[in-house]
Amino acid sequence: MLKAIILAGGRGKRLRPITDYIPKPLVPIKNIPIIEWQIKYLKKFGIDEIIICTGYKxxxxxxxxxIKNIGIKIKFSVEKSPLGTGGAIKKAAKLINEKSFFVINGDTITNIDLKELAKKQNSLASIELRTNFGILETNNDKITKFREKKEIVGVWMNAGIYHLDKEILRDLPDKGDIEKTVFPNYAKKGKLSTVKFKNVRWYSIDSFKDMEECALEIEKIIK
Structure with a gap:
């Protein structure tokens, strides 16, 4: 059994005014909060305990x-002031005894296979970069075709899901983002891996449009 950390301490400013009243993890997608969808997702892969990093509200x-019957053990790691993703993971992982654990950003909805990610230590899930804009195909400055937003083949982006060895904690900052501190350093030293996922569903809920698009797919993503 593995543990997972959900990074759920952000303010969700782009979803205001909703997040003036409720924290972003409780923003509903199809009348179910984001964090509840995430817990369902993690349970599918045998996660038996979740540590939720909280701050705002x-x-x-x-x-x-x-008050919900979630059916999984939940602990909370409360930040009195924002610690960044690195500081939040460092604080929360003190509650974990296992040699490794998963981390997921608190606004990520996906069907990425955690069993595949678990095969590599200190690894992050990556998906092909997606453009939010229409694509033009051209020939000698003449437009030949319009395409809607699509994946850009061969360019990979961080999907916000990590499988980390507990030894990484000694390198994490007390305050700061893991993506800007430890990951670049580990990458230079060849200590960071990725597992590439093609043809997966993935949403980062940063806007009302993201909410609308995810709502259309959510029941297919997390069954």
Whole structure:
């Protein structure tokens, strides 16, 4: 059994005014909060305990999950002030005894296979980069075809899901983002891997448009 950390401490400013009243993890997709969809996703892969990193309106998140019958052990790692993703992971992972654990960003909805990610230590899931804009195909400055937004083949982006060895904690900052501190350093030293996922569903809920698009697919993503 593996543990997972959900990074759920952000303010979700792009989803205001909703997030003036409720924290981003409780923003509903098809009437179910983002964090509840994430818990369902993690349970599918045998996660038996989740540590939720909270900060902004953390009492509302705790109250909601405490009254729900989630069916999984949940602990909370509360940040009195923002620690960044690296600091949040470092603090939360003190509650984990296993040699490795998963981390997922608190606004990520996906069907990425965690069993595949678990095969590599200190690895991040990557998906092909997607453009949010229409694509033009041209020939000698003449437009030949319009395409809607699509994946850009061969260019990979961080999907916001990690499988980390607990030894990484000694290198994490007390405050700061893992993506800007440890990951670049590990990459230079050849200590960071990726597992590439093609043809997966993946949403980062950063806008009302993201909410709308994810709502159309959510029941296919997390069954």
């Amino acid at each position: 953390q009492d509302i998140i705790e109250h909601y999950l405490n």
